[in-house]
Amino acid sequence: MLESVEVTDRYPQLGEFDFAGDDHVVPFSVEGLDVRGRIVQLGPLLDDILERHDYPEPVARLLAEACVVTVLLGTSLKFEGKFILQTRTDGPVDMLVADFTTPHSLRAYARFDAERLQQAVEAGRAGPKDLLGDGVLALTIDQGQHMQRYQGIVQLEGTSLEEAALTYFRQSEQIPTDVKLSVAKLVLPGEGGSREHWRAGGILAQFLPEAPERMRVPDLHGGDGDERDPDGAPEDDAWQELVALTGTIEPTELIDPTVGAERLLYRLFHEHGVRVFEGVRVADECSCSRDKIKGILQGFTAEEITDSVEDGAIRVNCEFCSKSYEFDPAEFGE
Structure with missing residues (x-):
């Protein structure tokens, strides 16, 4: 059983496990809202992966998002195995692959058409939805030899990875889930001049009350004029408050090393008593041999x-x- 500490504003306690900081996925729970989740900030690891291939900036941003989604989901595995994210689309970036092998190894790469990418950039159509185009996102859990693979498929039709991840949870796992992603390239001073560094962050929160009926989403509109969430999210007050709180997250907060995962969790959930658990270090490690x-x-x-x-x-x-x-x-x- 993982140890945990309650997140408070007494900052020395925040580092009690020494698990906060870059390239660590931090599990957390908010018992007052029946919520569990994970949060991560990627830094040096991301630099290593992206600089190795010298990807154009739009491609690097997409692959960074794929890395965040992969580690948020992959670190939830409770057995020896692998979590694989892969896209196959008709856009300029026709393939993204990121896989996480327990307990902490991440690797990733992107395939793109340089000519089509340049045309998209010149035309001002270099956003994630434009570069991915239409196709599929496959999320696979591989438990090793002689074990069944589990795979969820999400259609990508001008959607971002963040939107596709939300669709995956709504359709495949049927667990109310909220996902936020952020990616940025920073220019920082250093010896010999300034240098570019990539950063990415994300948070995944899931509604897991003891009473299953609290998670249930309405099948049909009530017909009496009442408003319902267009995404079919449960109307439970705890979940609606969670969505409202995560909606206040600024993209910069997810990547700012001076904010950090635990401090962001404290800002969001301190009134409800947020608890963090021992984190998982993520490393840039390839399984080839x-x-x-x-x-x-x-x-x-x-x-x-x-x-x-x-x-x-x-x-x-x-x-x-x-x-x-x-x-x-x-x-x-x-």
């Missing part, structure tokens, strides 16, 4: 092996970490 790639190549036919040879060797680059592996064709027989 020479043995894994060799295993894949061993499944190739002789013709495929021959076609893969260039200058007397087979070279494979990992799309996630950009590490290069070289193999002698003789390793795979005739």
Whole structure:
């Protein structure tokens, strides 16, 4: 069982677990509102992932959002496994992939059409919805070999990742959920001049009362003129107050290192008694290895092996970490 501390305005207590700060996902609960959730700020980890590929800024922003969603959901896994977020769309950025492997490893990459991206930027259509276009978002839980995979599919039709995540919870898990994401590129002074740094943050809050009927959403309009949430959210006062409180979050608060996760939680929920639990450190770690790639190549036919040879060797680059592996064709027989 995870230890917890109550978040108060006595700041020394806020760091009692030493889990706040960049690249840590902090679970929390607000018992007064029957809410549980997670909050994160990504910093150095995000720099490492994005700078490795030197993505154009619009692409980097999209992938940063994908990383935030992935760690918020992936760190909820209670078993050894992997959470995978992947988009396939017809937009200039036709694929985003981010996966989180328990207990703390994150990797991600984006695929885009440079010419179409430049055209979108010049036309002033470089927002997330424009770059993604139409397609699908797949959220997959992989429990390992010999275990069933669970996958949720959300249609992307000019929607952002934040909106798609909300749709996923509403349709697949049927748990009232609120999600907020924020991404920014900061220019900070340093030795040898200023340097750009990426930051991203997010919060996910879910309504989990003991009485299931409190989560229930109305199936049909009452027909008597009463107003209902167009998203089908429950009318429970606790949930409506939660939505109102998270609606006050400024995008800068989710990424500002001087605010921090715990201080933001205190500002939002101190009147209801917010409690934070030991956090999960997230690291930029790829799961590729020479043995894994060799295993894949061993499944190739002789013709495929021959076609893969260039200058007397087979070279494979990992799309996630950009590490290069070289193999002698003789390793795979005739």
